[in-house]
Amino acid sequence: xxxxxxxxxxxxxxxxxxxxxxxxxxxxxxxxxxxxxxxxxxxxxxxxxxxxxxxxxxxxxxxxxxxxxxxxxxxxxxxxxxxxxxxxxxxxxxxxxxxxxxxxxxxxxxxxxxxxxxxxxxxxxxxxxxxxxxxxxxxxxxxxxxxxxxxxxxxxxxxxxxxxxxxxxxxxxxxxxxxxxxxxxxxxxxxxxxxxxxxxxxxxxxxxxxxxxxxxxxxxxxxxxxxxxxxxxxxxxxxxxxxxxxxxxxxxxxxxxxxxxxxxxxxxxxxxxxxxxxxxxxxxxxxxxxxxxxxxxxxxxxxxxxxxxxxxxxxxxxxxxxxxxxxxxxxxxxxxxxxxxxxxxxxxxxxxxxxxxxxxxxxxxxxxxxxxxxxxxxxxxxxxxxxxxxxxxxxxxxxxxxx
Ligand SMILES: *Cc1c(COP(=O)(O)O)cnc(C)c1O
Numbered sequence: 001x002x003x004x005x006x007x008x009x010x011x012x013x014x015x016x017x018x019x020x021x022x023x024x025x026x027x028x029x030x031x032x033x034x035x036x037x038x039x040x041x042x043x044x045x046x047x048x049x050x051x052x053x054x055x056x057x058x059x060x061x062x063x064x065x066x067x068x069x070x071x072x073x074x075x076x077x078x079x080x081x082x083x084x085x086x087x088x089x090x091x092x093x094x095x096x097x098x099x100x101x102x103x104x105x106x107x108x109x110x111x112x113x114x115x116x117x118x119x120x121x122x123x124x125x126x127x128x129x130x131x132x133x134x135x136x137x138x139x140x141x142x143x144x145x146x147x148x149x150x151x152x153x154x155x156x157x158x159x160x161x162x163x164x165x166x167x168x169x170x171x172x173x174x175x176x177x178x179x180x181x182x183x184x185x186x187x188x189x190x191x192x193x194x195x196x197x198x199x200x201x202x203x204x205x206x207x208x209x210x211x212x213x214x215x216x217x218x219x220x221x222x223x224x225x226x227x228x229x230x231x232x233x234x235x236x237x238x239x240x241x242x243x244x245x246x247x248x249x250x251x252x253x254x255x256x257x258x259x260x261x262x263x264x265x266x267x268x269x270x271x272x273x274x275x276x277x278x279x280x281x282x283x284x285x286x287x288x289x290x291x292x293x294x295x296x297x298x299x300x301x302x303x304x305x306x307x308x309x310x311x312x313x314x315x316x317x318x319x320x321x322x323x324x325x326x327x328x329x330x331x332x333x334x335x336x337x338x339x340x341x342x343x344x345x346x347x348x349x350x351x352x353x354x355x356x357x358x359x360x361x362x363x364x365x366x367x368x369x370x371x372x373x374x375x376x377x378x379x380x381x382x383x384x385x386x387x388x389x390x391x392x393x394x395x396x397x398x399x400x401x402x403x
Contacts (some may be wrong), residue, residue, distance in 0.1 A: 008335035015372050016339035017149045017179060017313035017359035018202040022259075026205055029262035030255040037252055043244045045261060052264040053212060056181060056204070056272070057196055059188035061216040064238040067253050070178045073197035073211035074103040077174055078141075079233035080215070081195065081222045084108025086140040089130055089171065091122035091160075094151030095343035100143045100176060112139065118151040118343070121308045124159050131169045140222070141172040141195075147180035150342040152315040152357065153303055154184055161192035172219055178202060178211075182267060183279045183312035183361045194219040203312060205266070205362040206259040215239075266363075279311040281398060282360050282369045286314050288394035288403065289373045293380065295388030298322070302344075302355070312361035315341070320349035322385055323356040329379045336375040366399045 014021060035042045053063045066076055082088060087110045090101040095118075101111045114130060116122045122144070131139065142164065147154045157175055164173060174195040177186050181196075182203025188196050195215045201208035213235055215223075223235065237246040244252070267275055287306060293299045302315035318326060323341055330336040341355020360369060373395050380387045397403035 007333055008331075010335055012335045012337065013368065013371065014337045015359050016337060017357055017361060018199070019208050020202050020205055020359060020362035021364060021368075022207065023205055023263070023266060023363040025262040025266060026259045029258040030207075032255075032258065035254055037244070037254065042252065042254060042257065045257065046244070046247060049257065049261055049264065052268060053260075054214070056264065056267060057177075057188045057198070057212075057214045058186065058190065058272075059196070059214050059216070061189065062214060062220065062235070062239040064213045064215075064235045065247060065253070065257075066211050066213065066238070067209065067248060068211050069201075069208050070176075070197075070199040070211060071099070071103065073178065073199060073213060074100045074176070075107070076211070076213050076233050076235070077195050077197050077215075078104055078107050078109070080213075080226065080229055080235050081172060081174070081219060082107060082109050082140055083226060085110065087112060087134075087138045088141045088143055089127070089139045090114070090143045091116060091127050091155075093120070093122055093145065093153045093155060094118045094148035096145045096148050096150060096176060096178075097143070100145065104143065118148075119153070119302060119304070121153050121155045122160075124156065124163050127160065128163045128167065131163065131167050131171070134169070137170055139169070139171045141174050143174050143176070145176040146186060147177070147184055147310040147312055149179040149310075149313050149357075150315065150344065151302055152310045152313045153308055154180070154310045157186070157193060158191040165192070172222055179312050179361065180310065182275060184310055185276045188214060189216070200256060200260065203361050204260065205263045206256055210253050210256045210260070276311070278365075279360070281401070282364060282366070283309065283311040283314065284403075285366075285369050285395040285398040286358055286360060286373065288398050289376075289391035290314070290316060292389070292391035292394045293376075293387040297380075297386035297388060299380075299385075299387060312359070313339070314358045314360065315344070315355060316357065317341075317344075317355050318385070320351075320354035322354065322383070324351075324353040325383055326376070326379045326385070327356050329382055330375045333382070334375045334378065336372065338376075370395060370399060
């Protein structure tokens, strides 16, 4: 053959850790004329929708929907619970703990941040020391990211609850499950999480633009003690609206709600246990391939211990500038888009070109992950990046459920 064809013509695959792949049923549910927002189906669909959202969060407590993205979710949770001058403790791993801490600082909170780097989860002993050093209970909340999307580290939320309980510390436990919900197992009530926030655009498979705040009775009591909460962020009318518009403090995000209905039907049709097990198996296939590649070249998984790795996202290091080169090649030649190395600059690599990420959250299945890994195998080959053999075979054994 005289010329080398470009192989990107076909269905593109966005394998970044959010926004995630949108299922056709979600897209089709959204493709409809504007509905009446004053009476009819839209109003009637809300009570079961809220129940099904609670079932994803594994809570029997309050659920609210807001228009906004994950940063909005951070601010909404804080606005209902934290006064200017209150202390919050933020055990930060990777980027996103810093982001939530910054939102708290912007609202006037005093932030105690413990930086645990970007390769291992937070150390519960150090968090216990910080809480034990607060006998007057000035710390009103611990802001904890369940899965840090930049590093792909998963943190131990139940362990964090146990630390608070052992010390008898009354701080609220607030969890960011924006990357993890509907991917990694999360049990809000069983694990004693007081406030949980998530967004529509990751495990929930709906476009960015809505977020969800869940809160229990302890958090409701903290809200009741606030001297003021701005009307738009106030979760009280949203959680228990007398009128339909109060769910959203204004016009409903109509088409997001239709998309969310379709997504929740898919999630509960599959079953939460299978959703979690599917993500775990697909993640293990990604790790198996990555470990094999790493045997004969520079590629390495960011998180060494599989027990601390997220099932929704995987961060990898290839060394600058190869991470960016690989991303560019698979996108331009194969139609496969990988995630950038977020917050992963290091000495000699100020822009994090040595890192990249696989998003494997939400609407992903075995053939997509084999395609993703096969695409990366082709990219490593095309760019002459040294790599170990047997990666696709190793992944296939996991997908075949023989490893
Ligand atoms: C994506 C993400 C966010 C931020 O969400 P935006 O919609 O980009 O504001 C926050 N926390 C985690 C863990 C995330 O994965």
